[in-house]
Amino acid sequence: MNIKEVARLAKVSTATVSRTINGSDKVTPETAERVRKAIETLKFYPNTNARALGSGRSSLYGLIISDITNPFFPELVKSFEDIAVQYGQEVLIANTNYDPHRMEVCVSRMLQRKVDGVAIMTSEIAEHLIDEFNSRKIPLAFLDNATPQKGISNILVDYAAGIDAAVDHLISLGHKTIGFIAGPMSLASARIRKRAFINALKRNNLKLDLQFVEQGNHRTDGGHEAMSRLLDHKAHPTAVIASNDMTAIGAMGAVFERGLHIPQDISIVGFDDIELSAFTQPALTTVRLSRQEIAKLAFRALYNTYQTGATKGAEYTIQPTLVIRKSTGPKPAGKH
Amino acid sequence: MNIKEVARLAKVSTATVSRTINGSDKVTPETAERVRKAIETLKFYPNTNARALGSGRSSLYGLIISDITNPFFPELVKSFEDIAVQYGQEVLIANTNYDPHRMEVCVSRMLQRKVDGVAIMTSEIAEHLIDEFNSRKIPLAFLDNATPQKGISNILVDYAAGIDAAVDHLISLGHKTIGFIAGPMSLASARIRKRAFINALKRNNLKLDLQFVEQGNHRTDGGHEAMSRLLDHKAHPTAVIASNDMTAIGAMGAVFERGLHIPQDISIVGFDDIELSAFTQPALTTVRLSRQEIAKLAFRALYNTYQTGATKGAEYTIQPTLVIRKSTGPKPAGKH
DNA sequence: CTGTTAGCGCTTTCAA
DNA sequence: TTGAAAGCGCTAACAG
Numbered sequence: 001m002n003i004k005e006v007a008r009l010a011k012v013s014t015a016t017v018s019r020t021i022n023g024s025d026k027v028t029p030e031t032a033e034r035v036r037k038a039i040e041t042l043k044f045y046p047n048t049n050a051r052a053l054g055s056g057r058s059s060l061y062g063l064i065i066s067d068i069t070n071p072f073f074p075e076l077v078k079s080f081e082d083i084a085v086q087y088g089q090e091v092l093i094a095n096t097n098y099d100p101h102r103m104e105v106c107v108s109r110m111l112q113r114k115v116d117g118v119a120i121m122t123s124e125i126a127e128h129l130i131d132e133f134n135s136r137k138i139p140l141a142f143l144d145n146a147t148p149q150k151g152i153s154n155i156l157v158d159y160a161a162g163i164d165a166a167v168d169h170l171i172s173l174g175h176k177t178i179g180f181i182a183g184p185m186s187l188a189s190a191r192i193r194k195r196a197f198i199n200a201l202k203r204n205n206l207k208l209d210l211q212f213v214e215q216g217n218h219r220t221d222g223g224h225e226a227m228s229r230l231l232d233h234k235a236h237p238t239a240v241i242a243s244n245d246m247t248a249i250g251a252m253g254a255v256f257e258r259g260l261h262i263p264q265d266i267s268i269v270g271f272d273d274i275e276l277s278a279f280t281q282p283a284l285t286t287v288r289l290s291r292q293e294i295a296k297l298a299f300r301a302l303y304n305t306y307q308t309g310a311t312k313g314a315e316y317t318i319q320p321t322l323v324i325r326k327s328t329g330p331k332p333a334g335k336h
Numbered sequence: 337m338n339i340k341e342v343a344r345l346a347k348v349s350t351a352t353v354s355r356t357i358n359g360s361d362k363v364t365p366e367t368a369e370r371v372r373k374a375i376e377t378l379k380f381y382p383n384t385n386a387r388a389l390g391s392g393r394s395s396l397y398g399l400i401i402s403d404i405t406n407p408f409f410p411e412l413v414k415s416f417e418d419i420a421v422q423y424g425q426e427v428l429i430a431n432t433n434y435d436p437h438r439m440e441v442c443v444s445r446m447l448q449r450k451v452d453g454v455a456i457m458t459s460e461i462a463e464h465l466i467d468e469f470n471s472r473k474i475p476l477a478f479l480d481n482a483t484p485q486k487g488i489s490n491i492l493v494d495y496a497a498g499i500d501a502a503v504d505h506l507i508s509l510g511h512k513t514i515g516f517i518a519g520p521m522s523l524a525s526a527r528i529r530k531r532a533f534i535n536a537l538k539r540n541n542l543k544l545d546l547q548f549v550e551q552g553n554h555r556t557d558g559g560h561e562a563m564s565r566l567l568d569h570k571a572h573p574t575a576v577i578a579s580n581d582m583t584a585i586g587a588m589g590a591v592f593e594r595g596l597h598i599p600q601d602i603s604i605v606g607f608d609d610i611e612l613s614a615f616t617q618p619a620l621t622t623v624r625l626s627r628q629e630i631a632k633l634a635f636r637a638l639y640n641t642y643q644t645g646a647t648k649g650a651e652y653t654i655q656p657t658l659v660i661r662k663s664t665g666p667k668p669a670g671k672h
Numbered sequence: 673c674t675g676t677t678a679g680c681g682c683t684t685t686c687a688a
Numbered sequence: 689t690t691g692a693a694a695g696c697g698c699t700a701a702c703a704g
Contacts, residue, residue, distance in 0.1 A: 002697055013675045018699060026673055043468065045447040049385040049394070050697035053680045058385070069410045069611065078404050081431060090445065093429055095417060109426065111381040132379065220615060249615050256617055275405065279556060279585050281592055281617040338681055349691045354683055362689060386681035389696045 001044060010038035021046055052114060061302055062092045062110040062118035064103075071246070071274040072291070076121060079295035087303055089116070096122055107132060117141070117302030121294070123187055139305035139313070141298040144189050153301035153313030155294055159189060160196035162287035162320030163241065166269045167200040169285070169322055170239045174331035175267065179212035179237035181226040181247050190218065193243050193271065212237050216247045223250025231258055238266060238331045245270035245277045245286055252280060252327070263329030273323055282326030289320045337380060346374035357382055388450060397638055398428045398446040398454035400439070400461075407582070407610040408627070412457060415631035423639055425452070432458055443468060453477070453638030457630070459523060475641035475649070477634040480525050489637035489649030491630055495525060496532035498623035498656030499577065502605045503536040505621070505658055506575045510667035511603065515548035515573035517562040517583050526554065529579050529607065548573050552583045559586025567594055574602060574667045581606035581613045581622055588616060588663070599665030609659055618662030625656045 007014045012031060019027050020035040027035075038044075052058040063080050065073045077093060084091045092113055094106035103122075107129045110118050117139040133140050134151065141153040148154050170178055180197045183190030194213070201208045214230055216222035223242055230236050231254065242248035248270030255262055262268055262282055270277055270286035277284040301314045343350045348367060355363050356371040363371075374380075388394045399416050401409045413429060420427045428449055430442035439458075443465045446454050453475040469476050470487065477489040484490050506514055516533045519526030530549070537544045550566055552558035559578055566572050567590065578584035584606030591598055598604055598618055606613055606622035613620040637650045 004697085014698075015676080015700080016674060019674090022699085028673065031673080043471075045444060047389070047450060047697050048448045049388040049450065050680090051699075052385040053383070053389055053682090054697075054699035056680075056699090068404070068414050071611070074405045074410055078431065085441075095414065105421075108381060112384040114383060114385065135379075252617065253615070275407070276612050276615070279589070279612070279616075281588065340681080350682075351684080351691060351693095352689085355690090358683085364689065367689080383681050386696090387683075389698090390681075390683035392683090392696075 001042060003044075003046065006035065006038045006042055006044050009042060010035045058114045058116055059088065060090045060092050060113055060115045061299065062094065062106075062113075062115040064094050064096060064106050064110075064118060064120045064122060066096055066098050066122040066124075068093075068095055071276055072244075072272055073121070075275070076291040076295050079292040080119065080299055083296050083299045087299070089303070096124070098122075098124065100124060100126065104129065110138075111136070116306045119143075119295075119298040119302060121298070123189070139302045141301045141313070143294060143298070148315065151305075151311050151313050153298070153305065154315045155297050155301075156315065156317040157189070157289060157294075158317055158319050159192045160199070162271060162289070162322070163193055163196035164200050165320070165322040166241050166271075166287055167197065167204065169324065169328065170241070170267060170269065171204055171206070173239075173267065173328060175237075175239040176206060176331070177209070177212065177235070177237040177239070177336050178206065179214065179230050179240040181214045181216040181223055181230070181240060181242045181251060183216060183218040183243035183247065185215075187218070190243050197241060216243060216250075218244050218247055220246050220250030220253070223247035224254045225250075227251035227254035228257075231255070231260075235336065236266070238335050239269070239328070240266065241269045241271075243271055245272045245274045245284060248284055248286065248327075249276065249280055252284075262327050265332055267328040267331075269328060271320075277323075278325070280327070285325045285328040286323050287320045288323045290318065293318050337378060339380075339382065342371065342374045342378055342380050345378060346371045394450045394452055395424065396426045396428050396449055396451045397635065398430065398442075398449075398451040400430050400432060400442050400446075400454060400456045400458060402432050402434050402458040402460075404429075404431055407612055408580075408608055409457070411611070412627040412631050415628040416455065416635055419632050419635045423635070425639070432460065434458075434460065436460060436462065440465065446474075447472070452642045455479075455631075455634040455638060457634070459525070475638045477637045477649070479630060479634070484651065487641075487647050487649050489634070489641065490651045491633050491637075492651065492653040493525070493625060493630075494653055494655050495528045496535070498607060498625070498658070499529055499532035500536050501656070501658040502577050502607070502623055503533065503540065505660065505664065506577070506603060506605065507540055507542070509575075509603065509664060511573075511575040512542060512667070513545070513548065513571070513573040513575075513672050514542065515550065515566050515576040517550045517552040517559055517566075517576060517578045517587060519552060519554040519579035519583065521551075523554070526579050533577060552579060552586070554580050554583055556582050556586030556589070559583035560590045561586075563587035563590035564593075567591070567596070571672065572602070574671050575605070575664070576602065577605045577607075579607055581608045581610045581620060584620055584622065584663075585612065585616055588620075598663050601668055603664040603667075605664060607656075613659075614661070616663070621661045621664040622659050623656045624659045626654065629654050 020032045096103040119141045121143045182194040214226035216226045273286045273288035297316045356368045432439040455477045457479045518530040550562035552562045609622045609624035633652045
């Protein structure tokens with residue numbers, strides 16, 4: 001069952017069938033109709049592999065993420081797929097599992113499938129792998145690539161603005177002693193958030209107490225432990241900002257374990273706005289980083305670069321927004 | 337850059353390069369080594385499309401799910417990929433978004449990519465689409481297919497056993513009035529759970545009060561509303577089982593809104609054990625349905641069927657297990 | 673507007 | 689063990 005059979009049944013050449021499939025305008029409507037009917041009756045599905053091979057275009061875009069079970073990614077994946085479908089393109093998803101070796105495997109898969117572009121939404125990627133893509137002129141889009149490069153698109157996130165919004169919100173609620181639970185310092189984006197927090201305190205003339213800047217790991221366990229340490233101080237902060245939502249959720253657990261209440265005794269702010277955050281008890285106030293926006297910008301950058309054959313990539317900056325829910329409240333009376 | 341260049345550099349024919357790539361044992365180690373070195377220096381990645389076209393095997397397995405942002409699926413996807421990688425196969429993921437039309441698109445994608453098998457982990461699929469696969473002898477594996485079919489593998493879940501375990505657990509805690517929040521009755525698996533609940537009550541000689549069997553939608557909003565209705569009754573149940581975790585989480589919110597405590601005033605049990613459930617406050621007691629097990633069984637069934645060319649599919653039954661966390665406790669004194 | 677035909681890059685007989 | 693060559697199914701000049 002192939003294009004020949006369709007051609008035979010429709011009494012045309014394979015070229016005409018191909019043209020019809022690809023929506024060429026140089027096919028008489030009547031002919032096209034006949035072809036379409038033949039396709040229908042034969043239940044013919046054009047072989048993607050042959051198409052890609054013949055045309056040199058795969059219409060496939062790669063999406064490399066760390067781990068689909070990390071709640072940050074599902075929405076990103078979904079949005080990326082949705083927009084790709086809109087553009088008539090397909091998506092090849094690959095997980096690195098935070099493992100450099102798996103990353104190599106992912107890159108190799110992309111190369112073998114001859115993708116038309118790759119969105120790399122994870123930080124850990126070796127320079128030589130980027131070169132593989134570059135030398136083949138495969139468009140790349142990064143999320144938060146620290147070192148922008150020739151011909152590579154970059155989606156930047158204004159983390160500082162997000163942190164600022166969180167700090168301002170807490171200050172407006174009367175908080176003066178604000179703690180922070182950082183993410184892994186190996187992550188550029190985590191470093192930026194921590195620095196932004198410190199700067200925000202300064203700008204607001206709040207004293208920076210380094211013992212209230214704790215270290216987490218962007219997972220719940222790290223948040224839990226960090227918050228426990230924070231609560232060990234006789235005079236703990238009345239509000240804590242976490243570097244991401246998972247950290248905040250872990251932190252909330254630690255607060256409850258001490259018999260304290262959120263937000264009556266302590267306010268908590270997260271970062272990312274993963275789905276889960278709306279369902280915590282109380283619902284988490286957090287800085288929303290729109291995954292849909294990231295996905296759209298990344299895909300469009302790739303698509304445009306591929307279509308136009310442009311050699312320089314685009315750069316976009318995304319503004320996070322504060323989502324106020326129930327985990328933040330006025331500073332408790334009598335505290336500092 | 338293709339197999340020819342490699343052949344030239346290694347001073348062999350393209351056939352030998354192909355054999356080396358595919359690990360044929362009829363290549364002298366020395367020759368193979370030369371080829372491998374050539375591949376290395378040229379940074380050659382064999383074109384998957386051409387490989388599939390030439391061989392007739394795609395080494396690609398399709399995975400159709402409803403929606404990657406549904407927390408049930410990420411772990412399933414990950415496990416499926418992990419095992420596929422182990423077997424040297426690739427995975428093509430497709431979301432239906434609960435939309436029959438998108439389902440057609442998904443099926444079409446699978447057909448066009450000439451997948452070697454498809455795991456359909458969503459319920460809504462039209463009969464004629466199944467036929468498309470059948471007529472092309474593409475192995476299929478279903479999750480919970482109500483009507484088992486010729487040559488199709490089926491992963492069954494013993495939902496009843498899971499519900500039984502939940503009911504038994506609550507009874508052992510002294511509960512006598514147990515409520516249930518069902519899922520959408522359009523879902524076979526939801527119907528089974530509801531029926532299992534009713535049967536379990538009977539078997540334990542507990543009276544079945546139909547006003548305590550509420551209707552949800554497997555989402556948090558449905559759980560919230562259903563639980564609110566349940567709590568409107570003067571004498572509400574002291575324990576409630578939800579048809580899935582999202583429902584349970586929504587229900588928990590409704591309980592808190594009334595100023596009641598979990599599990600002191602009311603115990604809650606979920607179903608699925610999605611990641612989120614470990615992080616609710618209190619952590620949710622639930623019936624765990626191992627997505628890893630589902631994924632493994634589904635993939636292996638497909639792989640074996642394809643490799644052996646078997647015409648009849650396998651059938652497996654998965655036993656869910658109760659995970660006791662903090663949302664269940666003894667029946668409150670003085671209640672029924 | 674339609675048909676002919678030479679590839680696309682790899683696999684796989686078939687011979688050697 | 690290796691090579692030559694005929695496909696795999698489709699696309700895209702090129703001709704007409």
